[in-house]
Amino acid sequence: MIFSKIVPYEEIIKKLDKKEDKIAIISCNTCARTCGNGGISKLNELGLRLIRDGYYVTDEAVILYVCSEPMLREAKLDLEANTIIVLSCSAGWASLTRNFPDKKVLQVTEDIGLVMTDTDKEIFKVIMPYKNHESEMGKEYRINTGEPLVGEKIKVRCV
């Protein structure tokens, strides 16, 4: 599973234009949801906030795997928007960038690394971080919210 963190809201709106941009929000319902940056709840949260701040949001979509082109095709997205905000890891962003070449696709998350999950304890643990995030190695977070946890609840033997 891939762990990505969403950038602060202020940085997202810096990339948007209130007058020109018609915005679509596309959210991944697998890894990003598990890590607290995607799924239905984050989509609703961001959509509501953007509308309240006067941005023109035209489309919203939740797709099981944004990184899978067959899944994207199955979703039959007919977007009125000219700007897409992607709530997924960088792989999901790459997939949408390729599939919507005429639209501005904004990456609003940053990849941290690959994680191991324990859905019974509702925890995920960073096992293979990207180089810029090596300090995250071994850190644990709450599933669905991405809230950092203190202490080690998953003991890994061979990292």
Place this chain on the structure above:
Amino acid sequence: MIISVRSLSYDELKRNLSQDDKIVIWSCDTCVKHCGIAGMEKMTALEELLKEDGYNVIRKELISESCQINLAKKHKTAQEDIFREATAIIVLTCEIGYQCVKTVFPYKKVIGTAKTFGAGNFSNRKGPILTSPFESTCLEPNTEGYTLTNLVENFNMFPKFFDADKEPNPEKITITVDGKPLEVKKDSTLLDELLANRIRIPHLCYDSSLGSIGACRMCLVKVEGKRGLIPSCCTQVEEGMNVTTEDEEITSLRKSVLQMIIAECEDDIQRSRDIRYWMRRYKIKENRFQLPKKNETVDDSSDVLIRDPNRCILCGRCIRACANLSGQKVINFANRGSNMVTITGLNEPFANTDCAHCLACVHYCPTNAITPKSISKKISGYPFWTLISYPKKMASTS
């Protein structure tokens, strides 16, 4: 998805094993399967290679998501005797899956077979591609992606699965199918062999990853010397077996079974590719049975899945996927006979169960009774004053 490539040759794998080892082959059924180096088919190929070379493979263990450590622990508990006996585990997973297995079995010889390069996509044109490589690979992130062939060439890895190094040569026997002789693998299932030889047999409850229960009665065939019709998914091939796969009686029976399934379930069950194919093949245009349609509530309580019992044909694939692949046992049958239904948890909504969201049930359901929750909606034209009630609207549509 996570992009991994095979990093071990067959000879290197054998060097890590001894002839006395009792081997379990462990495979993930998600990302690495799409990278072509895991899954039930690959496990069977590796088992054949190892057996041919005199190794003792005692079990093949397929897990829906090997990066979920709690699922790995449940597999260990469910097959405790086998894993106690095992001395070596060959892991067909990404490096995260390998570390899960190593953590769950700290005192066993665990042999990883893949190198993980980072995150990527499944492209319709190129297959699996790497778009966000780890910095250690010295590759730049690229939206067009690096194909597995690029990675294999640049990093001196192995392009295909182990069977490409050496073709498996399992023991064969000869059977007769519809009057023609056919060479098939010894000790295999009749349905598997018929499908492998491109003889199309309808089957709804069978999948080679899940095993057979003979529930749907669609794969019935005639075997000389055996009484009545027998389900080919539950029959092993035998030397000299004489099989009939199509005649008037078999066709009539399959048509009746299919018409009963269609009669009982919602009309949109016909969206299922398999059912549509067989309806066309048997020229079924209308329904001759007048059975009361199911009228069950659709469960959309989960954030990830929607379960529509009205499309369920009681094939039990989701139940076996949940129990065998995930180890969770969230989905089950309840009641008996004509009252039999599938339920989740203790007959509660999906959201209240211990579902691990591994999606094994979604991948194996033949009629789309369990589907991923995907939403696509237009929300333009909100006047300002409606924004106060916006969260409620969103909640109801989701």
